[in-house]
Amino acid sequence: MAIATGDKLPDVTLKTLTERGIEEVSTAELCRGKTVVLFAVPGAFTPTCSDAHLPGFLNHADELKAKGAGVVACVAVNDPFVMAAWAKARGVGDRLLMLSDGNGELAEAMDLVLDASRFHMGRRSRRWAAIVDDGVVRYLGVEPGGEVGVSGAEAVLAAL
Numbered sequence: 636m637a638i639a640t641g642d643k644l645p646d647v648t649l650k651t652l653t654e655r656g657i658e659e660v661s662t663a664e665l666c667r668g669k670t671v672v673l674f675a676v677p678g679a680f681t682p683t684c685s686d687a688h689l690p691g692f693l694n695h696a697d698e699l700k701a702k703g704a705g706v707v708a709c710v711a712v713n714d715p716f717v718m719a720a721w722a723k724a725r726g727v728g729d730r731l732l733m734l735s736d737g738n739g740e741l742a743e744a745m746d747l748v749l750d751a752s753r754f755h756m757g758r759r760s761r762r763w764a765a766i767v768d769d770g771v772v773r774y775l776g777v778e779p780g781g782e783v784g785v786s787g788a789e790a791v792l793a794a795l
Contacts, residue, residue, distance in 0.1 A: 688783045
């Protein structure tokens, strides 16, 4: 059964590429004692993810943080090198934390896996966004299709 509002976010180890190399990020540690906005995309460099989903969070990162988000993070079933390259290409800087769910463990644990095999992309994450307060999901917007609506920055901002 898919994760729902009021559920605890699964504790999964994700990766991020920093100046020091690849570092592990525990979702439990990331969310402990603070409000975190997480949003997931099916794939870095894909059209909707690059042209609509990620830019919305980049454009509203300061507003999200001003309304209480301690961290705003993007998650994708891509490796940390791809996530870093995508961040560089899109000018993310330090406004968003780019997290690799390379093996799809978070997508699987949340039961939000997207089978994109027909597009030669394998198993990915569905498009979603969540507000997590001290490890508990307070808002969850999962897209029914390929659009950006309930998982977009504006929807999350309104829910904060």
